[in-house]
Amino acid sequence: xxxxxxxxxxxxxxxxxxxxxxxxxxxxxxxxxxxxxxxxxxxxxxxxxxxxxxxxxxxxxxxxxxxxxxxxxxxxxxxxxxxxxxxxxxxxxxxxxxxxxxxxxxxxxxxxxxxxxxxxxxxxxxxxxxxxxxxxxxxxxxxxxxxxxxxxxxxxxxxxxxxxxxxxxxxxxxxxxxxxxxxxxxxxxxxxxxxxxxxxxxxxxxxxxxxxxxxxxxxxxxxxxxxxxxxxxxxxxxxxxxxxxxxxxxxxxxxxxxxxxxxxxxxxxxxxxxxxxxxxxxxxxxxxxxxxxxxxxxxxxxxxxxxxxxxxxxxxxxxxxxxxxxxxxxxxxxxxxxxxxxxxxxxxxxxxxxxxxxxxxxxxxxxxxxxxxxxxxxxxxxxxxxxxxxxxxxxxxxxxxxxxxxxxxxxxxxxxxxxxxxxxxxxxxxxxxxxxxxxxxxxxxxxxxxxxxxxxxxxxxxxxxxxxxxxxxxxxxxxxxxxxxxxxxxxxxx
Amino acid sequence: xxxxxxxxxxxxxxxxxxxxxxxxxxxxxxxxxxxxxxxxxxxxxxxxxxxxxxxxxxxxxxxxxxxxxxxxxxxxxxxxxxxxxxxxxxxxxxxxxxxxxxxxxxxxxxxxxxxxxxxxxxxxxxxxxxxxxxxxxxxxxxxxxxxxxxxxxxxxxxxxxxxxxxxxxxxxxxxxxxxxxxxxxxxxxxxxxxxxxxxxxxxxxxxxxxxxxxxxxxxxxxxxxxxxxxxxxxxxxxxxxxxxxxxxxxxxxxxxxxxxxxxxxxxxxxxxxxxxxxxxxxxxxxxxxxxxxxxxxxxxxxxxxxxxxxxxxxxxxxxxxxxxxxxxxxxxxxxxxxxxxxxxxxxxxxxxxxxxxxxxxxxxxxxxxxxxxxxxxxxxxxxxxxxxxxxxxxxxxxxxxxxxxxxxxxxxxxxxxxxxxxxxxxxxxxxxxxxxxxxxxxxxxxxxxxxxxxxxxxxxxxxxxxxxxxxxxxxxxxxxxxxxxxxxxxxxxxxxxxxx
Numbered sequence: 001x002x003x004x005x006x007x008x009x010x011x012x013x014x015x016x017x018x019x020x021x022x023x024x025x026x027x028x029x030x031x032x033x034x035x036x037x038x039x040x041x042x043x044x045x046x047x048x049x050x051x052x053x054x055x056x057x058x059x060x061x062x063x064x065x066x067x068x069x070x071x072x073x074x075x076x077x078x079x080x081x082x083x084x085x086x087x088x089x090x091x092x093x094x095x096x097x098x099x100x101x102x103x104x105x106x107x108x109x110x111x112x113x114x115x116x117x118x119x120x121x122x123x124x125x126x127x128x129x130x131x132x133x134x135x136x137x138x139x140x141x142x143x144x145x146x147x148x149x150x151x152x153x154x155x156x157x158x159x160x161x162x163x164x165x166x167x168x169x170x171x172x173x174x175x176x177x178x179x180x181x182x183x184x185x186x187x188x189x190x191x192x193x194x195x196x197x198x199x200x201x202x203x204x205x206x207x208x209x210x211x212x213x214x215x216x217x218x219x220x221x222x223x224x225x226x227x228x229x230x231x232x233x234x235x236x237x238x239x240x241x242x243x244x245x246x247x248x249x250x251x252x253x254x255x256x257x258x259x260x261x262x263x264x265x266x267x268x269x270x271x272x273x274x275x276x277x278x279x280x281x282x283x284x285x286x287x288x289x290x291x292x293x294x295x296x297x298x299x300x301x302x303x304x305x306x307x308x309x310x311x312x313x314x315x316x317x318x319x320x321x322x323x324x325x326x327x328x329x330x331x332x333x334x335x336x337x338x339x340x341x342x343x344x345x346x347x348x349x350x351x352x353x354x355x356x357x358x359x360x361x362x363x364x365x366x367x368x369x370x371x372x373x374x375x376x377x378x379x380x381x382x383x384x385x386x387x388x389x390x391x392x393x394x395x396x397x398x399x400x401x402x403x404x405x406x407x408x409x410x411x412x413x414x415x416x417x418x419x420x421x422x423x424x425x426x427x428x429x430x431x432x433x434x435x436x437x438x439x440x441x442x443x444x445x446x447x448x449x450x451x452x453x454x455x456x457x458x459x460x461x462x463x464x465x466x467x468x469x470x471x472x473x474x475x476x477x478x479x480x481x482x483x484x485x486x487x488x489x490x491x492x493x494x
Numbered sequence: 495x496x497x498x499x500x501x502x503x504x505x506x507x508x509x510x511x512x513x514x515x516x517x518x519x520x521x522x523x524x525x526x527x528x529x530x531x532x533x534x535x536x537x538x539x540x541x542x543x544x545x546x547x548x549x550x551x552x553x554x555x556x557x558x559x560x561x562x563x564x565x566x567x568x569x570x571x572x573x574x575x576x577x578x579x580x581x582x583x584x585x586x587x588x589x590x591x592x593x594x595x596x597x598x599x600x601x602x603x604x605x606x607x608x609x610x611x612x613x614x615x616x617x618x619x620x621x622x623x624x625x626x627x628x629x630x631x632x633x634x635x636x637x638x639x640x641x642x643x644x645x646x647x648x649x650x651x652x653x654x655x656x657x658x659x660x661x662x663x664x665x666x667x668x669x670x671x672x673x674x675x676x677x678x679x680x681x682x683x684x685x686x687x688x689x690x691x692x693x694x695x696x697x698x699x700x701x702x703x704x705x706x707x708x709x710x711x712x713x714x715x716x717x718x719x720x721x722x723x724x725x726x727x728x729x730x731x732x733x734x735x736x737x738x739x740x741x742x743x744x745x746x747x748x749x750x751x752x753x754x755x756x757x758x759x760x761x762x763x764x765x766x767x768x769x770x771x772x773x774x775x776x777x778x779x780x781x782x783x784x785x786x787x788x789x790x791x792x793x794x795x796x797x798x799x800x801x802x803x804x805x806x807x808x809x810x811x812x813x814x815x816x817x818x819x820x821x822x823x824x825x826x827x828x829x830x831x832x833x834x835x836x837x838x839x840x841x842x843x844x845x846x847x848x849x850x851x852x853x854x855x856x857x858x859x860x861x862x863x864x865x866x867x868x869x870x871x872x873x874x875x876x877x878x879x880x881x882x883x884x885x886x887x888x889x890x891x892x893x894x895x896x897x898x899x900x901x902x903x904x905x906x907x908x909x910x911x912x913x914x915x916x917x918x919x920x921x922x923x924x925x926x927x928x929x930x931x932x933x934x935x936x937x938x939x940x941x942x943x944x945x946x947x948x949x950x951x952x953x954x955x956x957x958x959x960x961x962x963x964x965x966x967x968x969x970x971x972x973x974x975x976x977x978x979x980x981x982x983x984x985x986x987x988x989x990x991x992x993x994x
Contacts, residue, residue, distance in 0.1 A: 206553040238558060322792075
């Protein structure tokens with residue numbers, strides 16, 4: 001029974017809970033047990049909120065028993081990335097500088113999840129301040145990939161994806177600044193969606209790079225991701241960059257896709273994302289996916305987006321610039337860590353000692369890059385040029401979408417690498433986000449759906465699907481159709 | 495330490511240098527809520543009560559622009575004859591300071607909402623100077639630091655500091671002039687007159703409390719000296735903490751004499767922020783910074799650009815009230831005032847209260863007479879501004895009404911005003927409490943007259959004999975008997991009638 005519950009999809013669990021076949025408390029307990037049993041190995045969670053989860057599950061069970069109409073995912077457990085504020089529950093963003101901070105307010109995403117009756121199991125591990133592609137930058141130790149515990153689960157949202165792959169939760173929330181949902185999804189064999197920028201409120205999302213950060217759904221199936229997408233998306237007056245438009249019909253699109261027909265759909269293969277640096281097994285998996293999409297009736301052709309070659313350097317100017325400012329508030333004055341306040345030191349010294357002790361090396365590196373890039377005399381050459389590249393990338397997308405409904409590429413150039421392998425080589429680490437960054441810079445939606453396992457190392461590979469802004473539903477349709485055609489590819493054994 | 499600063503004689507300064515002014519005024523808008531969140535925008539209050547995740551800069555919080563503040567900024571821009579940007583953005587000004595919750599201030603940088611305007615400023619002698627406005631932009635205020643244990647109340651040398659974030663996020667408009675050259679010996683006066691004119695304008699727009707003493711209007715004065723011999727621009731200093739109109743004038747004057755002395759002794763004026771000390775009337779350097787401040791401005795990514803439609807701008811233009819200078823021109827014409835009289839009223843800060851008194855029902859002459867004489871004396875003896883007297887224009891109008899109705903004599907009226915100033919309530923309350931009503935009951939007066947005539951039979955006889963001037967003695971006796979609460983003219987009529 002427990003085994004069935006942790007293997008079930010969110011849609012299946014919701015149906016069972018709402019029909020009274022199983023209680024949310026049973027489902028929640030099964031997942032809590034699974035976490036207790038496996039998280040010693042995986043370390044997907046930074047904080048498990050057993051009491052809060054069971055209390056929410058009981059509320060849903062009572063509502064179901066009372067015959068109340070409940071929301072589509074009510075009673076289903078979820079793992080929440082520790083970047084989202086949770087009232088009364090610790091939020092560390094993977095950093096020592098926020099150790100012990102208990103937010104006094106819920107992020108909009110958190111609030112929407114609670115209102116929809118979703119059961120929040122706890123907070124998942126992440127690279128500190130979402131800066132990284134491996135979760136190795138977490139101040140609380142790395143998360144391990146359930147497919148191979150010696151390998152990284154991707155990052156920054158490795159905790160959320162690992163929790164899904166480890167059957168600790170059927171749903172998770174991630175945030176994606178340069179690929180932090182999609183890359184972990186790809187390397188853990190799970191689905192990860194970065195919605196259109198502005199599609200999901202950023203209120204309560206502890207900012208890394210404001211113009212790039214976007215929260216999104218993570219799941220093991222496309223339909224589950226779509227169901228979660230509709231719970232968290234929508235205009236929020238608390239976020240000025242939130243889009244005041246109807247939520248794209250992603251659930252309907254996912255259901256439509258499951259019919260398996262993509263006749264007449266035009267798919268462009270981005271030529272920039274192939275060749276040197278792409279692992280053979282990843283390339284072969286991608287080619288197989290292209291063939292399957294053709295069989296589903298899609299028309300597929302190559303498309304060149306030349307500016308995408310400059311996406312990575314542009315990203316590593318814009319994101320650090322914004323983070324250097326966003327992270328300035330961590331100064332020991334109002335919350336979080338305070339170091340060196342012995343009554344003899346000045347405010348500046350306490351601020352400095354706290355930031356020295358509280359931030360990890362990658363965070364410091366990016367704060368320094370960003371501070372430099374914004375400094376007077378260098379602004380135009382660095383930040384200014386990067387913004388121009390951003391415009392060019394947006395134009396490349398627009399041009400490509402004149403001829404294609406969606407674009408595809410591998411999600412990452414390689415499968416999950418070994419823990420420690422790239423820890424001392426930031427450039428190699430940054431390349432994990434090569435294919436995912438353009439969609440962040442353009443603000444367009446993109447997702448990763450598993451394309452099976454690499455034939456050389458048996459690790460999962462991701463297929464990235466990109467769509468124009470506010471056309472999130474297009475990629476769900478393609479992903480669902482492809483997922484059905486692809487079939488099962490097994491799972492990790494823990 | 496400031497006493498050691500050498501100063502040059504003012505006349506000598508003017509002989510050798512041309513002062514160049516630049517004024518930056520920060521005005522706190524009195525919107526109901528803060529610039530980027532829904533917290534109450536209120537002065538005072540228990541520390542850290544008007545706060546929320548956004549104005550405390552908590553992780554994850556985001557700003558949302560207060561539309562009313564944008565509207566106020568645009569109205570200020572329009573009243574200052576500025577162009578209103580078709581598209582503008584907020585920018586982050588990055589620097590670390592404990593009273594700034596995010597360690598950046600959300601402000602505007604190279605894309606202000608209003609720019610290229612002017613304000614005509616009338617000096618004490620009636621001369622009008624046009625001050626050009628560089629820009630007016632929106633930003634948020636910081637919190638307040640209270641430095642405890644130091645000698646100066648400044649952060650340097652303090653034992654510890656207390657932080658109050660109630661003010662953090664209050665909407666501010668910063669209004670910056672272009673360089674103001676050519677003011678010569680009148681530079682200090684021009685500075686004061688500009689801030690005065692701006693204050694009156696902001697008051698008329700009803701966008702701010704404009705209380706310099708409470709910090710809702712703050713002025714930074716930039717001063718530099720250009721040697722007449724070369725005409726080259728000098729290095730400027732920026733004097734902060736100038737908390738009254740008089741201080742603006744004093745600070746500019748002090749800086750001119752100080753900078754001239756520095757230059758005269760062969761030194762260089764250091765470009766720095768200086769701090770004005772109200773009690774000594776001097777400026778002293780702010781804390782030295784080892785490196786030049788680099789604010790690393792960049793567009794605020796948490797906010798979307800503001801693109802006011804031209805229709806909106808024109809709608810707002812129609813909401814502009816009668817501006818102070820328009821009002822003055824109208825009043826001068828309507829009341830038939832000479833330039834000199836008008837200027838005296840303006841300089842005495844009396845015009846607005848007189849107009850308000852007239853609007854409350856008094857005649858212009860009566861209103862003027864009260865405010866420029868008796869009330870001006872009261873303000874003067876208390877050492878406060880006329881407008882800070884604890885009496886409203888409506889109350890003055892009521893006193894005038896009661897005098898005209900014969901209910902109060904002028905002498906009684908002054909007593910009523912005193913009562914109001916002393917906090918005894920409205921004029922009617924004071925009359926009630928002090929029992930100050932004129933005795934207008936003729937039978938009571940007749941009785942008092944009869945008693946006075948009986949008491950002074952010889953005088954009574956003189957009156958009966960036709961010596962009308964003798965009536966004064968009886969009138970005086972009646973006034974004394976009624977404790978001044980009778981209408982003397984009426985008493986006289988009764989006396990003459992009794993003796994005829």
